[in-house]
Amino acid sequence: MNEILEALARCVERGKVNAKSPYPPDLKGQDGADELARKALEAGVSPKDVLTKGLVDAMRRVGVRFRNKEIFVPDVLMSAKAMSAAMEHLKPHFLSSSLKRRGKVVMGTVAGDLHDIGKKIVSMMIEGAGWEVIDLGTDVPPDRFLKAMDEHPGCVVGLSALLTTTMLNMEKTVKEIKRLSPDTKVIIGGAPVTPDFAAQIGADAYSPDPQGAVEYLNSHCLAQ
Amino acid sequence: MAAAAPTETRVFTLDPHQLAPQRETLEQALGYRGRSVPEAVSLLLDDLLASVPPLLQPSCAFCVPPGRLTTTASSIVCSAVEFHTEPIITKRLRKSTAVALFVATIGPRLERWSKELTSSDMLRAFVLDAIASVMVEAVAEWVESAVASEAATRGWRVTNRYSPGYCGWTVADQPKLFSFFPKRVCGISLTSSCLMVPIKSVSGIIGLGPDVKREEYECSLCDLADCFRRREGPARP
Numbered sequence: 001m002n003e004i005l006e007a008l009a010r011c012v013e014r015g016k017v018n019a020k021s022p023y024p025p026d027l028k029g030q031d032g033a034d035e036l037a038r039k040a041l042e043a044g045v046s047p048k049d050v051l052t053k054g055l056v057d058a059m060r061r062v063g064v065r066f067r068n069k070e071i072f073v074p075d076v077l078m079s080a081k082a083m084s085a086a087m088e089h090l091k092p093h094f095l096s097s098s099l100k101r102r103g104k105v106v107m108g109t110v111a112g113d114l115h116d117i118g119k120k121i122v123s124m125m126i127e128g129a130g131w132e133v134i135d136l137g138t139d140v141p142p143d144r145f146l147k148a149m150d151e152h153p154g155c156v157v158g159l160s161a162l163l164t165t166t167m168l169n170m171e172k173t174v175k176e177i178k179r180l181s182p183d184t185k186v187i188i189g190g191a192p193v194t195p196d197f198a199a200q201i202g203a204d205a206y207s208p209d210p211q212g213a214v215e216y217l218n219s220h221c222l223a224q
Numbered sequence: 225m226a227a228a229a230p231t232e233t234r235v236f237t238l239d240p241h242q243l244a245p246q247r248e249t250l251e252q253a254l255g256y257r258g259r260s261v262p263e264a265v266s267l268l269l270d271d272l273l274a275s276v277p278p279l280l281q282p283s284c285a286f287c288v289p290p291g292r293l294t295t296t297a298s299s300i301v302c303s304a305v306e307f308h309t310e311p312i313i314t315k316r317l318r319k320s321t322a323v324a325l326f327v328a329t330i331g332p333r334l335e336r337w338s339k340e341l342t343s344s345d346m347l348r349a350f351v352l353d354a355i356a357s358v359m360v361e362a363v364a365e366w367v368e369s370a371v372a373s374e375a376a377t378r379g380w381r382v383t384n385r386y387s388p389g390y391c392g393w394t395v396a397d398q399p400k401l402f403s404f405f406p407k408r409v410c411g412i413s414l415t416s417s418c419l420m421v422p423i424k425s426v427s428g429i430i431g432l433g434p435d436v437k438r439e440e441y442e443c444s445l446c447d448l449a450d451c452f453r454r455r456e457g458p459a460r461p
Contacts, residue, residue: 023264072255112417
């Protein structure tokens with residue numbers, strides 16, 4: 001059992017999506033994350049073990065290596081692609097509620113800002129850590145975040161901004177969220193954002209990288 | 225905001241094939257600084273690069289506003305318009321006789337394609353976005369050279385180019401900079417948050433004069449303690 005999960009984790013870390021995928025070259029012709037996740041479930045491995053031991057642990061190592069600048073964004077995205085292929089086999093278990101995610105995170109780039117890719121990469125890493133992400137996209141006004149919070153009670157909110165001008169909208173959004181729902185945790189990030197700014201506007205956390213956001217979620221936001 | 229004086233704008237449309245960034249620059253934009261690029265990424269880069277030229281609409285423009293230039297410790301006043309360039313940039317522009325203001329873009333098509341791909345293939349979307357960033361920097365380098373050639377005809381030299389949003393210069397000054405150009409110059413517009421659309425656009429200022437000089441760029445110019453450019457390497461437009 002452990003062998004198949006170790007092989008699955010290895011495929012996720014190395015970005016080996018499926019047997020057809022020729023990359024990485026030393027795994028050519030071998031099963032990828034897609035086949036291994038299916039085979040693990042068929043062999044009786046619990047969906048929870050496939051998720052936590054096969055996927056989440058692997059993505060955590062990917063996140064740490066990215067933070068340490070041992071690997072780079074394309075490597076992370078290849079891993080995320082392999083993870084997604086495996087995750088497809090877990091979907092029925094999520095839908096039947098036999099497998100639960102750690103919680104929900106509503107993500108969005110704040111009003112006036114159209115930058116998308118950084119927020120998407122963070123979202124993928126958060127999903128890889130076992131959380132469900134509701135991605136509201138870009139140029140998201142405060143009321144859309146509030147509506148999503150109503151639709152997903154107990155969610156955490158993640159905000160992204162890439163311009164100093166839209167950091168002002170980030171401040172408005174955080175203040176509105178905290179005014180109406182003081183217990184909702186808010187994480188912020190984006191190139192010009194700093195820990196001081198996060199403290200100044202009342203956000204609960206700032207992270208300069210995806211893994212920091214994941215670690216904050218896992219340490220501060222898990223439902224009791 | 226003071227209205228900019230009428231200024232002659234020189235607009236250029238470039239052939240996409242004029243933009244031929246070095247492989248190393250593209251790989252750096254993907255994050256691989258001095259590291260080997262995985263074969264899968266390298267092949268994807270080749271594949272996408274072959275598709276890119278028809279989607280590029282590179283154009284750029286510059287103007288040299290008339291009138292006397294004055295500076296304070298943290299701003300520069302050009303044709304009665306004050307740019308809050310902050311000390312790091314202002315110091316480098318102080319000896320300028322005049323300045324050139326410029327814009328550069330690769331047009332909207334490439335970023336549109338990248339955005340479409342974000343929902344289905346993030347790796348391709350990211351690599352395309354990196355290519356687009358490098359291409360618009362190449363257009364900015366082209367207009368910088370054009371400005372330098374123009375300056376040389378007056379016996380002047382040029383400084384580095386500086387952009388709103390960097391080295392302390394507020395991005396909120398974008399409308400002032402764009403006020404020197406015809407509306408929608410090179411197809412670029414500004415949002416209310418001063419974001420250029422197409423996003424893959426660059427704007428900025430270059431000092432001109434007999435006593436200015438170019439310096440080695442990057443973070444050696446600047447002492448901002450918590451700058452994203454220092455944290456993450458050169459940022460993307």
